[in-house]
Amino acid sequence: MDEKISRLINMAVSQINAGMVIIDSDRNIIFWNRFMQIHSGIAEGDIEGKNLFELFPDLKGSGIEKKIDSVFLLKNLAFTSWEYRPYLFKFANTHSVIGAEEWMQQDCTFSPLIDEAGTVTHICLSVFDSTNTATYQNKLLRASSSLIKQRNKLATINQKLEEAQNQLLQSEKMAAVGQLAAGVAHEINNPVGYVNSNISTLESYLDELMQMLAAYEACEPALDESSELTKAMMLTKETIDLDYLKEDLVNLIKESKEGLDRVKKILQDLKDFSHVDESDWQFSDLHKGLDSTLNVVSNEIKYKAEVVKHYGDIPEIKCLSSQINQVFMNLLVNAAHAIESHGTITITTNIEGEGISIAIEDTGSGIPEDKLPRIFEPFFTTKPVGSGTGLGLSLSYNIIHKHDGKITVKSEPGKGTKFQVWLPHNPPEQPIQ
Amino acid sequence: MMQIKEQFNEDRRDALQEVVNIAMGQAGDSLAKLFSTFVELSIPKFHLCDVTELNQELSKNAAYAEKITILRQPFSGQLRGEGIAIFNNNGVSELANLMGYEGEVTSNNEREMLLDVCSILIGACLNGVTSQLEIALSYTAPTIISQNTTVNEFFNPESIQWRYAMIMEIRLTLEQYDFKSNVLLFLSEDSFPPLIDKLDQMLEEI
Numbered sequence A: 001m002d003e004k005i006s007r008l009i010n011m012a013v014s015q016i017n018a019g020m021v022i023i024d025s026d027r028n029i030i031f032w033n034r035f036m037q038i039h040s041g042i043a044e045g046d047i048e049g050k051n052l053f054e055l056f057p058d059l060k061g062s063g064i065e066k067k068i069d070s071v072f073l074l075k076n077l078a079f080t081s082w083e084y085r086p087y088l089f090k091f092a093n094t095h096s097v098i099g100a101e102e103w104m105q106q107d108c109t110f111s112p113l114i115d116e117a118g119t120v121t122h123i124c125l126s127v128f129d130s131t132n133t134a135t136y137q138n139k140l141l142r143a144s145s146s147l148i149k150q151r152n153k154l155a156t157i158n159q160k161l162e163e164a165q166n167q168l169l170q171s172e173k174m175a176a177v178g179q180l181a182a183g184v185a186h187e188i189n190n191p192v193g194y195v196n197s198n199i200s201t202l203e204s205y206l207d208e209l210m211q212m213l214a215a216y217e218a219c220e221p222a223l224d225e226s227s228e229l230t231k232a233m234m235l236t237k238e239t240i241d242l243d244y245l246k247e248d249l250v251n252l253i254k255e256s257k258e259g260l261d262r263v264k265k266i267l268q269d270l271k272d273f274s275h276v277d278e279s280d281w282q283f284s285d286l287h288k289g290l291d292s293t294l295n296v297v298s299n300e301i302k303y304k305a306e307v308v309k310h311y312g313d314i315p316e317i318k319c320l321s322s323q324i325n326q327v328f329m330n331l332l333v334n335a336a337h338a339i340e341s342h343g344t345i346t347i348t349t350n351i352e353g354e355g356i357s358i359a360i361e362d363t364g365s366g367i368p369e370d371k372l373p374r375i376f377e378p379f380f381t382t383k384p385v386g387s388g389t390g391l392g393l394s395l396s397y398n399i400i401h402k403h404d405g406k407i408t409v410k411s412e413p414g415k416g417t418k419f420q421v422w423l424p425h426n427p428p429e430q431p432i433q
Numbered sequence B: 001m002m003q004i005k006e007q008f009n010e011d012r013r014d015a016l017q018e019v020v021n022i023a024m025g026q027a028g029d030s031l032a033k034l035f036s037t038f039v040e041l042s043i044p045k046f047h048l049c050d051v052t053e054l055n056q057e058l059s060k061n062a063a064y065a066e067k068i069t070i071l072r073q074p075f076s077g078q079l080r081g082e083g084i085a086i087f088n089n090n091g092v093s094e095l096a097n098l099m100g101y102e103g104e105v106t107s108n109n110e111r112e113m114l115l116d117v118c119s120i121l122i123g124a125c126l127n128g129v130t131s132q133l134e135i136a137l138s139y140t141a142p143t144i145i146s147q148n149t150t151v152n153e154f155f156n157p158e159s160i161q162w163r164y165a166m167i168m169e170i171r172l173t174l175e176q177y178d179f180k181s182n183v184l185l186f187l188s189e190d191s192f193p194p195l196i197d198k199l200d201q202m203l204e205e206i
């Protein structure tokens, strides 16, 4: 080649703004251009003939040996990229004033140098400074990852909002049901009131009528048996079966009064249950709450289970009793639903620590172990579409939590389930929803 | 398409197959030396296909049904195209040790190692061919296109610019490591004339 051109090429190799290193088959460095000298601070004279891995021991055991092997063996190119290996040679950052990377980020290429016989005798290693790209790329990456984080945060918040809204809806629904029940109870109260007083009046009138009748009957022996009038009277007496009628009338009145008493009791339960008059934090008797709830849901329970009560001697506790009753109702209805044909629901109350524990235990189907952790999740239900919303337990959980209490569950599939509620005697009041 | 199929007549196809078989023999030897373990290379298969059929063609292969890592390395010069290496995700950390990454292998080590293996495989496959046909090629650094995708997600016709391509498919197995890789070499349409020239030259010399 023209001497002038080869001088120029030498000059270019020395001046080029990239590192160039030539390694022989013993991995000894035989050339090291100006870029490498400047950034490493090692002069060309100090490097000649030195082994690459002795001079840079960090390169050992990091896959570089095989890269070089492969270039010698296969005549292919090998690469390193700053993304996976920030640098091959630890050089100070070229963008030292503004820039986050501490060391010069490098993209490197190992290329084979092949002789006339087609053998790879040397390797040319070129080192490119990619600090600028790396800085921007990393900035972008950080920005996008913080965006992703924010988006995820928003998504969680959204989900929580949705859950909260659903719970609000459910508790609103319950409150509405309570109000409706109270309204109906109130409306029925009036007619029941006057039916009740009329029946009482009827009873006393009837009593007097009976006395009158008895007086007439006492006159019967004195009547002329052959008289047409007497005959007609006796006939009527027989047709209407007066003796039976007298007896049955008393019973009818008695039964009606009992029926009315039951209606009055149900009305009272409805009122107690919804607690429209006292939706405040108040000391109240949990047994009363349990009993009125049992009455309200008796239709769901009575054909399914026998209810056994083990009520302990417990003091009144401060609570939002209408909400606590909702919890009892959810637990009782769930227990009844879990029982397939017939079983027992046992309610046990006790003093426990600074509060009261209420256990509601059923002999139902139980809950499989894999479902157990999910039952308090909103919308978790195993019931057919339309019959369960899956909100009962999630709402109960929140109510108990608001009371600073605890709700736990133990279940054995095939045997039954026990829900245990613990409520503190005097919790700090929290705002009513 | 018919025309192109005709251009690759039987003689030319046989010649190409011959060249490729020799190249694979050499590649297998070198790879075995490099990995110091037995390397099994399949006999390369050619497809000449319309890009729209590419997906179907590739999906036929059961090996591509699983989740895979896909890397690519473009090459240019007298032939133009891309090498695509597809790895199943087995035996990757063992392979990293084999490739001289010591100690705990980080995910960056693993990626660099896969890139190494990609350019080794593609280089090994192509160098044998180009040296026999006296073709000069230059390579660009390989990149990871995607991890944990399927072929279907990846090779959709919209993302490929050529109408026709020649695909050469080579399977590589390192039995000892349960490591499998498929290398696909895509030659673009405009590489066909120079390739045919070179094949004809070779045929004349025989």
Ligand SMILES: Nc1ncnc2c1ncn2[C@@H]1O[C@H](COP(=O)(O)OP(=O)(O)OP(=O)(O)O)[C@@H](O)[C@H]1O
Pocket (backbone or CB within 6 Å): A330, A334, A335, A338, A362, A364, A365, A366, A367, A375, A376, A380, A381, A382, A383, A387, A388, A389, A390, A391, A392, A393, A394, A417
């Ligand atoms: N005592 C129990 N025995 C067996 N499984 C139960 C019991 N209590 C609750 N579960 C299970 O937990 C699920 C969730 O109960 P939850 O009360 O939250 O919703 P639900 O009863 O399905 O619907 P609803 O909103 O009408 O109450 C039920 O679907 C059921 O699978």
Ligand SMILES: [Mg+2]
Pocket (backbone or CB within 6 Å): A330, A333, A334, A388, A392, A393
């Ligand atoms: Mg329920």
